[in-house]
Amino acid sequence: MLQDLLTPMRRALLAVLLGAALLVGVPAASADDPDDPVRLVIATAGLGWEDIDPEATPNLQCLADRSGAGAMNTTSTTVVSTKRQGMETLHSGYRGLAEEAPRTSGIPNPAKDQWEQLGVPVSSIELDGPSTMIMREGARDPEASQETAYTEIADAVDEGEIVQAAAPSLPDHDDPARDQALTTLDASVGAILDELGGCESTDLPRTLLVSVAATDPDDPEAVERTGAVASRTVGLQVALDTAFPGQALTSGATKQTGVVVLTDVLATVLASHDATADGLIPGQPFRGTEHDDPQQLALDRSLAAAKVDGATVPALGSWFVLGVIGIVILVIPPLARRPRLAAVGRALAAIAPLALPVGMFASLVPWWRAENSTLALTGVVWAGSALLSALVLAGPWRHNRLGPAGISAALVALLLLGESAIGSRFQLSSPLGAQPISGGRFYGLSNHLFGMVLAATLMALLCLFAIVRTPRARVVWTVVVGALVAIVCVAPSMGADFGSMLATIPAFGLLALLVSGIRPRLWHVLALGAGGAVAVLGVSFLDWLRPAEDRTHLGRFIDELLSGELLSVVVRKLAQNIAMTTGYPALAVVMVLAVIASVAILMPSRLRWRRLAALDAEHPASYWVRVTLVAGAWVGYAVNDTGPVLIASMLGIWMCFLPAVLPTPQEASEIEERGREAA
Numbered sequence: 001m002l003q004d005l006l007t008p009m010r011r012a013l014l015a016v017l018l019g020a021a022l023l024v025g026v027p028a029a030s031a032d033d034p035d036d037p038v039r040l041v042i043a044t045a046g047l048g049w050e051d052i053d054p055e056a057t058p059n060l061q062c063l064a065d066r067s068g069a070g071a072m073n074t075t076s077t078t079v080v081s082t083k084r085q086g087m088e089t090l091h092s093g094y095r096g097l098a099e100e101a102p103r104t105s106g107i108p109n110p111a112k113d114q115w116e117q118l119g120v121p122v123s124s125i126e127l128d129g130p131s132t133m134i135m136r137e138g139a140r141d142p143e144a145s146q147e148t149a150y151t152e153i154a155d156a157v158d159e160g161e162i163v164q165a166a167a168p169s170l171p172d173h174d175d176p177a178r179d180q181a182l183t184t185l186d187a188s189v190g191a192i193l194d195e196l197g198g199c200e201s202t203d204l205p206r207t208l209l210v211s212v213a214a215t216d217p218d219d220p221e222a223v224e225r226t227g228a229v230a231s232r233t234v235g236l237q238v239a240l241d242t243a244f245p246g247q248a249l250t251s252g253a254t255k256q257t258g259v260v261v262l263t264d265v266l267a268t269v270l271a272s273h274d275a276t277a278d279g280l281i282p283g284q285p286f287r288g289t290e291h292d293d294p295q296q297l298a299l300d301r302s303l304a305a306a307k308v309d310g311a312t313v314p315a316l317g318s319w320f321v322l323g324v325i326g327i328v329i330l331v332i333p334p335l336a337r338r339p340r341l342a343a344v345g346r347a348l349a350a351i352a353p354l355a356l357p358v359g360m361f362a363s364l365v366p367w368w369r370a371e372n373s374t375l376a377l378t379g380v381v382w383a384g385s386a387l388l389s390a391l392v393l394a395g396p397w398r399h400n401r402l403g404p405a406g407i408s409a410a411l412v413a414l415l416l417l418g419e420s421a422i423g424s425r426f427q428l429s430s431p432l433g434a435q436p437i438s439g440g441r442f443y444g445l446s447n448h449l450f451g452m453v454l455a456a457t458l459m460a461l462l463c464l465f466a467i468v469r470t471p472r473a474r475v476v477w478t479v480v481v482g483a484l485v486a487i488v489c490v491a492p493s494m495g496a497d498f499g500s501m502l503a504t505i506p507a508f509g510l511l512a513l514l515v516s517g518i519r520p521r522l523w524h525v526l527a528l529g530a531g532g533a534v535a536v537l538g539v540s541f542l543d544w545l546r547p548a549e550d551r552t553h554l555g556r557f558i559d560e561l562l563s564g565e566l567l568s569v570v571v572r573k574l575a576q577n578i579a580m581t582t583g584y585p586a587l588a589v590v591m592v593l594a595v596i597a598s599v600a601i602l603m604p605s606r607l608r609w610r611r612l613a614a615l616d617a618e619h620p621a622s623y624w625v626r627v628t629l630v631a632g633a634w635v636g637y638a639v640n641d642t643g644p645v646l647i648a649s650m651l652g653i654w655m656c657f658l659p660a661v662l663p664t665p666q667e668a669s670e671i672e673e674r675g676r677e678a679a
Contacts, residue, residue: 034243037272039157039205041265042192043090044185045083046170047211047238049299051182059190062199063209068244068286069294070260071236071301073436074213082220083169086212086262090164091115093266093281114266115162117275123156123163125149127188154195157205162269165192169216204242206272210265211237236302236436241268244288248297252284252549254442256428258297260286280559284549304368304429305437311367311374312431315381316355323352323656330659342664349660350404351389353653356452357415358384359431368429377431402619405660406463412456412653417488420445420495444496444552445489447642451649454500454507454636457485458629459657465515465621474515474621482508490536492543496552498536499640505532507632514624587644594647598630601658614668615661622661629654 047060049071054061076085076096085096092111115122127149149165156163168185171178189209193199196207214235239249239260248258251267263283270277271285291297326348329335336342362380370376388411397403419426424443427433432449434442445453461481468474482504489500509528513520536554543555602623604612616623633650637643663671 034206034272036206036243037162038208038269039162040153040192040196040207041090041162041164041269042167042189042207042209043087043164043212044167044169044209045086045211045213045216045237046172047185048214048235049238049295049302051170052238052295056179057182057186059186059193059199060209063189063193063207063242064238064240064295066199066204066245067207067209067240067242068247068249068288069298070239070241070249070258070286071298071305071436072210072239072260072262073254074211074237074262075438076213081213081215083213083216084220087166089262090210090212090265093263093277093283095263095282112278114270114277114281117270117278118162118273119275120273121156121159121161123152123161124166125153125163126166127168150191150195153192157196162273167192172215207240207242208265208268209238209240210262211239212262213237236298236305237262238298239265239286241286241288243272244286246294247288248291248294249286250289251286252551253282254436255552256424256434256436256442257289257291258294258301259428259436259442280556287549300366300368301429301436304363305435307368307373308377308429308431308435311377312359314374315362315378316359316431318378319355319381319385320352322348326350326352327656327659330662333665336664337666339664346401346660347393347404349656350408351385351392352656353412353452353456354385354388354392354408355381356432357412357419358388360416360419360433360449361426362430363426363428363433381431400466401663402463402466402661405657406460409456409459409463409653409657413453413460413485416445416449416453416456417485417495420449421488423493444494445500447497447499447636447640447646448649450489450495450497450500450503450640451633451636451646452653453485453489454503454632455629455650455653456657457481458507458511458625458632459654459661461511462619462622462625463661465625466619471516475512478508478512478515482512486535490539490554492539492546492552492554496554498540498554498557499636501536501539502529502532502639503632503636505535506635507628510631511624511628514627515621584644587648590648590651591644594633594651597651598633601626602630610672611662611665611668612658614663614671617671618663 049069051057052060052064074081074086074089076082076089081096088097088111089095091113092107093114094107094111096107097111153163153165167188168181170181170185190199193204196205197203214237236259241249249260250257251260251264253261253264261283263281264286265283267277267281267283268285326345329341329345330349336345358381361384362377365376365380367373367376367380388408392404392408392411395403395407397407424434428436428442434446436442461478464477465474468477485508486501486504487494489495489497489504506525506528509531510520510525513524518524540554540557543551544558546555600607600609601612604610604616629650633647636646636650640646662668
């Protein structure tokens, strides 16, 4: 019996590895790498895509028309990123100032100037400020004029040097001087281009224009504050590269069309000169992808990223109110005893989580272009959730108490997994999706999404086991579903989530043992943990075999392993996990509630939770699912750097679904009576 049950598990693990091997073997689509080395990098601050206009900024518009266009993330290790941080990032390849970065950031201190690896002379020309300063091969000319600086740029480029030109910055959007500053910036860019033969010149050297930060305050130290989470209010910035005219910029760091990261600029400069960074840097070179209107795409990315946070709470929260009403009905005994009202409560609680996957696909509709973007996003969420609710509540499964919740949970898991399976094409700047402003992750399954997937999948299996009653059938369903979740979560072209495999295989393996009737032993637990580790390392190695620009962070983990940084990576991620738990009061409260809930749902009889105990008496497999839920949640917390977010998402999912599957007080009494009679 044991051999028969373990065979499907071994097959599932093999399927995970083979499936991932096929997936990582698919090459990423990209344009050919340009042959021209970068000769000029124009750096400014505060320039967004909404600022570029044919009338107001003709020179910037001309440069954009002959360049690849991207919306660029510029977050740093502080809550507010400034130009001085961005300028250091251009040279070090790491976010923010090394000397001010928290120890958990992994930024080498002191910062190393990676431009030293280029093998060509470097000129630094400061055009921003009351006076012009030229730094060329260490020599400073404080008497230089603006006109001299423009000539110096052209001369240096002609002599084969690479020039970094710090152009004028823009003040905040509400500053009256912004329009004049934008005009000055445009004139400076135009003067530089004219010295190089003009914007339209076919001989224009490869030029990058990047806005390295959203702010350039007079006193940077007064606004820079170290924090665990980077600011999401700074806005995406402009990035241009003349090597990819008419294309949308992307990179291996984002894998999203039209979005790049500031750390990619250094990687682009180094790669164009066939130079290699000293040590591991997070950025990847710019690449171009075909798009009908790359500038509009960059503007859309910027607008959506700027508006999504403010619109998310009203859009999702208004739908979640229905779930709150349903939960209140179901947990207050006098209300739950009324059959029709209880049916309404179960329906409302079951459909509440449907807003989550709908939010992930919200970018299918350009809601950010609406005059009232919050109202537009709310309409998208309600329309999509209503459509899914009709499916959940109208099918034949509605006659079973567990049916609507089971179908709803399955939809949540399938849609979230499906979005990752097709390459994370819709989640960028969608509610609960990857947020390009924060820059933590641009593709795949983030930890909060994995928490939702795991919680919803286990609830769907709980409801399924009320119908599928034989141990063998339950084991097969568990293994098949677990293999599907594992493949999508860990495959580099899909979820690309390292920590999920470390939790998925042990969780579903444990559930398979429990529903089979086998009592788990210590060696079972150790074997499942080892299986998860072997699987994720195997997939990471396959990903590492791909070209560096195509790797995900799975393959980059192998780079860190080979470079001897494994211990520092593990310590850094543990520190981030602890810092998030202790640094945010709301998350700390959630963690306390999660600990209490983890104990409570495993001790319903001792805590006199009659209705949950009645559910276990009616469907004994529900207890084993909850054991798996608790184990998977805390393993996921331990192996991920944002474990509290994972726990919070799992808790939220089950807060809606669990009341929806509990028997009513009358049904619980009937189940108890049948149990006493059977005894």
